[in-house]
Amino acid sequence: MTAPLGQLLSDSWGSFRRALMPIVIGAVIFGLIMAVGQSFIGKRMVQKTGSVFEGFGYDQQQMVDLQRRIQAGDEAAMNEFTQKMEELGGAQGEAVSGAVLSLYKGLLPVLGASMLIMWLISLIASAYFLLIALDGKLSFQTALARTPGIIIPLFLLSLWIAIRSFIWIPILGIILAIVLGPRFVLAPVLLARDHKGVLESASMSYAKTAGYWGKIFGNLFVAIVGVMIASIVLGVIVGILGVSAAAIVMPILNMLATAFVTIFVVRLSATILTNAR
DSSP states (O other), rough: OOHHHHHHHHHHHHHHHHHHHHHHHHHHHHHHHHHHHHHHHHHHHHHHHHHHHOOOOOOEEEEEEEHHHHHHHHHHHHHHHHHHHHHOOOOOHHHHHHHHHHHHHHHHHHHHHHHHHHHHHHHHHHHHHHHHHHHHTOOOHHHHHHHHHHHHHHHHHHHHHHHHTTSSSSSSSHHHHHHHHGGGGGGHHHHHSSOHHHHHHHHHHHHHHTTTTTHHHHHHHHHHHHHHHHHHHHHHHHTTTTTHHHHHHHHHHHHHHHHHHHHHHHHHHHHHHHHOO
């Protein structure tokens, strides 16, 4: 049996608070890097799209303001952008289609490189928070120094789990991932804590979680939904500070949320490993 959900949440919150200093430092650093990356992507998109809209009579400054609102999570701004695209498409269909196609071709290299860099930052942050979750006594410097050693193994593990969970299959893969994904929840812990190999970690996790699918899925679902609700509420509060502030603060809050979920997963994994058949 796994520990009750309430106890898992309480223990996770306690661990989060005890390791607050390295968690906050990491969240700020990784969050700011993500914010810079998002800002860079946004500016490049505005530069490209702005030239297209300007050619059809739209003010580029309006597009800049619109981009900032979208980046801050303003749903109305996204709807306004969509409406502008529809207006252009209806008024000058062929000309706009050609311009948009050219726009996409110009953006693809920039977006591809930017998204790759941002994904790498997310991977590094996940590895860092996993080490903190496994040993809450680690300092920021120690955890950061150990992070490079598990980045590649974690990447290979996630890739192998994706293959074994059939995530790569369109549509059907999502269903199979829900069915099989929770069975691999122990794998990162076995990899980083017990120094198991990539394939061994995945296989051991699948074997030791037999009969625990419902507990794992239910606990993770509640924890993740709870964190998402908290993030939305905090996002609304941060939005009051303005678009520019929200663009900086929200990535940091997302990193804090990632840290808590990681700690929760480690706590859940520990109870399963203790009681594994």
